[in-house]
Amino acid sequence: MTVAVEPARVFGSGIRRREDPRLLTGTARYTDDIVLPGLAHAAILRSPHAHALIMRIDTSRARTAPGVLGVFTAADTDGILTPIPCCWLLPGSNLKTTPYHPLAKDAVQYVGDPVAVVVAESPYQAQDALELIDVEYEPLPAVVDPQKAAQQGAPALHAEAPDNVAFHWTVTGGDVDAAFKCADVIVRERIVQQRLIPNAMETRGAVAQFVPATGELTLWNTTQNPHIVRFVMSLVTGIPEDRLRVIAPEVGGGFGSKIAQIPGDFITVFCSMKLGRPVKWTETRTENYQSTTHGRDHVQEVELAATRDGRVTGLRCTVWAGMGGYLSTAAPGIPTILHGLMLSGPYTIPAVKEDVYGVYTNTTPVEAYRGAGRPEATFMLERMMDRLADEIGLDPVDVRRRNIIPPFQNGHDVITGLKYDSGNYEGALAKVLEHVSYDALRAEQKAARDKGRYIGIGVSLYVEICGLGPSQVAGAVGFQGGLWESAIVRFHPSGKVNVFIGASPHGQGEETTFAQIVADELGVAVTDVKVVHGDTDATPMGWGTYGSRTTAVGGAALAIATRKIKDKAKLLASHLLEAAVEDIDYSSGRFFVRGVPDRHKTIQDIALMANVAWNMPEGMEAGLEATSFYDPPNFTYPFGAHVAVVEVDPETGHVTLKRYVAVDDCGPQINPVIVEGQVHGGVVQGIGQALWEEAVYDDTGQLLTGSLADYAIPRADMLPDIEVLSTVTPSPHHPLGVKGIGEAGTIASTCTVYNAVIDALEPFKVQSVRMPLTPERVWRAIREGAERGAGAPPLDTLGAP
């Protein structure tokens, strides 16, 4: 007797990425690698002032410099380019947009605001000629801190918003004032979510080829959303969308910084339109720090009300969110919809209220950065949970457990109006605590403290909002687009499959994971499926890769398209096998007559017969291809629980991250190796915010961390291995149950590490240190704590200051 061995299921297996061979051999083509006949090179002159009037621009010397083909300023773009639109027009928030010109017109609003562009035969010549442009500025007072910018008397950026407030948005649920009136305990904290620079390793850039004879534009662009680029580029340039092709070639990371429609892209296109030649613009890293969008930049004042036994009764906060000099593409939605609606996190909190002020400041525009609003919300909540625990003398885990939402499989309404899809927060928490042997860890901490060593333990829970859609909600919250995704699945006569998707992965590996979905659904070999993305002429419309939505929304579109294919193939199989369709069974890529497995057609047989169409049933169209547009019924809500262990050296303030454990639940995993990689990267970015990273402006608006020499992104020797575990709670509404994993790591890790450091400093009665937790800041906090006394170890035990 032989036992049939089921072939290992490709969905869920950690197969190697098919993207990698081209990336590993240097044969992949990123935007800056594109070379075209007659290619000219653009360089952009940027404002050295944070806030100034432009009095005069003299380009005459630059125009006659060697190799220069053209020099342009805002005066040249008049009537050709419209201002760049903000695409998230938050309703009910008194939103005040202002004209965001690709080239600054009369005033500049941040260091890096584009003022003029040179196009030359070579990049060196373009750069040389920039120095020959004379601009006369009249400097104005600048403001960089969002809370200060919203105060009376602050320098005003735009006439449309004399108080610098771009919008004021509120979310409320329950009776928060009553909660605070009768609270046993209230804890308060002011939190600064410092400004971050995303630092995709590939800077932004574009190659634009406008052909005057046809009026057609091809734009190679390092973007997360080529179809949005085409849409907005068409609006700004007037080039009809059908003549506009956007190609996102290989894209070297994004993390949110390649969502926004930034001036450089429009300027590059404009130059090609003016000169009738292809033009390339590639940011230098220093330019990237000024011109590509930043992230975070919140000042948060938070208060939490609770009973003496640790039940949270209310959360109230005011947030000043820096927007930078102009409202970037999706900026207003990030500190509001993606932040405020997640206020209550994984907890049952009966009353919440948040006021968010989006504030113009003389800084680079702020946009999505990995997590986009959710890390800032998780931080507030998880920080306050630890404060509450400290206040009432409970373990941080116990406080969380007293407020945690019990497990649910099919929908849970929360106070902000959202309906979470599924969750088992206690399960994730239990798993992470067991993995680290939490009680033993606390005992170790105590023993170490007795020996003068300062170990800290941070525990965080999170739930995030992913899979951005549905479109109806997008419309209701003012997003000026849809949030569905699409997929085309096409069988060729030989039985090979091409998949065309509207989303635009840029390192996440969907060429592999989407092939796994198709192979699993259609029973073909995963090597027989090729996924095509990133070219608006080749792929169906889609809204892009951000908000952990590519698999959560695009993957659903793909699954549904494969199921449509299967439906048609079954009808054709029944015709070819001369059996009633009710009698046709399907298993692993084969259609057979029930009970007679030898009478079968493989899906490849069907693909051939559908493509040659020699013998089709009455009324059936030729071909084996399906298109799906999937608009999700709800968001997805991945979640997890993380633990960090740190040691602080009291003599130097240096923090050593000793251990980091992440339990994440993104539903069923298509490729666990890729999931783990996403968690690693996400966690490390969040650690970067806690310990090292900050975009620092001085009071006059000069960016002091102006290059990679000054801005501290994590390096290999600064980190331990991350321990990655998971639980699996499928989304009830997703065809594959999957939720998304792109941002998860970043959402919990900043606060987990922060809480661990504060926990380590508990003997010094330190409650708050401004991020990033640099040795100097930690050292000062220790000394201030020691000086306050309060049972802290005496200063002389800490080494001389």
Next chain:
Amino acid sequence: MKLPVTITINGRAYQREIEPRLLLVHFLRDMAGLTGTKIGCDTSQCGACTVLLDGVAMKSCTCLAAQADGASITTIEGLSADGQLAPIQEAFWAKHGLQCGFCTPGMVLATRALLETTPQPTPEQIRHALEGNMCRCTGYQNIVRSVQHAANMMGGRP
């Protein structure tokens, strides 16, 4: 003023007339057409442009092309032959040591230089050796695994 130089890249000599200020990385990308070497910054921090110059790993943005006259350079394009990945490339593939791939060419060449001198590095030695090569995607963990795997595949031989 143009300067004649001859630079051997992956075994092939490139004779060109160059501007004295031309950076080696621009020579590789723009004059030799070898765009596998990436540019990720302008302050010699990121390591994306790492190549081997006479066998030694160096950031090709820190070197003028004129200084490399007569030198022998290995870029990412020179590692694999006949469509076969070199062991380090194979190891990065096997251990998911890359995501967006932009830092990868520099990372692979820095690894090659490390394994020349330290054929069986510890994780700490790997992290230390690669601290001049930045990656924003992987958190470095799978890069460390990839390097260990490469060292094992190569059996301690450089």
